[in-house]
Amino acid sequence: MADPEHLFKVNVVTPDGLIYSHRSSIIDMRAIDGQRAIMYDHTPILTPLAIGDVKVKRSREMSGRVDHIAVNGGYLEFSNNVATIIADSAERASNIDVSRAQAAKERAEKHMQEAREKHDQQSLKRAEIALRRAANRISVYNTRK
Template sequence: MAEELEEMTVQVITPSGLVYDHHGSFVLAHTLSGDMGILPHMINTISALKIDELKVRRPEDKDGRVDYIAVNGGIIEVNHNLVTIIADSAERERDIDVSRAERAKIRAEREIEQAKAEHKVDDVKRAEVSLHRALNRLNVANHL
């Protein structure tokens, strides 16, 4: 009898292309319905993602290596040991420009204050999303 695979393929895809493509033994994703832990042979599922980090435990590394990816929403699909994340944007921890993310955070905070002062609700919401994305990128970059 063939030994069952204890890993799955994890791919993160954005309009710019493939951001991440590795094997994983465990994936933790933050969906709109709550946190989703994914193990090999999980039932097929699909869910919407929050702006948050994606955590992938690599099977070939017995020391427990974990890859972190900043994902800005999107969807996750699990289908026969293939975990596919489709997002508007995503960055691996090693690819994040921390100074750029810090500038984006400061800019978003400034935009929130200005929009609140001018009572522009839609502008406040847009700036809050920008702030959340910047904070997510900074959080993932801190895992290095």
Template sequence: MKTFNVNIVTPDGPVLDTTVELLSARAQSGDLGIMAGHVPMVAPLQIGVVRLVTGGKQSELVAISGGFLEVRPDQVTILAQAAEKGENIDLSRAQEAQRRAEQRLQDNQDNVDFKRAELALKRAINRINASQGNL
């Protein structure tokens, strides 16, 4: 199967530079599957897990917190606000972030920014899913 290069970059620097057969990601318009030779495009990404496939098997999961995906026939670049390889995620820290976000959402205080708490909860769940291999 043909391969293509994938780069995932954040403001803090590169997170991943590899060659894969298939990439799947969640765009604002829905799930995308990208293979070598895909039509060029740019798409905004949601908070989600980027799944990379090499040799017919899932090779890597990367938790991203939104951003943009640019597709060229032999190259995919993801510019993410934050990205972390599933294998590098501190699961206990992500679970604690989930607990804190859920607590904020349950509090009925006027000073709680619910949108911000919802996004924190989505990011925490996303990191947990990437670390455990859940999609």
């Protein structure tokens, strides 16, 4: 049977397993080379993702609901109307523990300051990534309805 809404499957997988699986009309995410949107029948693609918010617009029967998922990098593969995101970690907005994310943000800021004082570029870079991940989780958490 034909799909009148032109929906495709979206799966998000982490080392802990499948954390998200729904049908979508469009997904929007940040790849390392810029913003991307994927729709039904998109050309097959494999692209690395940046730390960011993956927005999944659901079907009309779901009132056009948009699910937000915080991903910490990874890859998006799209072919045969299936989008698969493979990430080291990913959390739906509704599952984010914002107090834990805030604590991670504060720790990262502290580590950045210590690394600057010691002129430790490697530690500074790790702390900056940790800060971006924590800030992303907080931002995605704030998008939930």
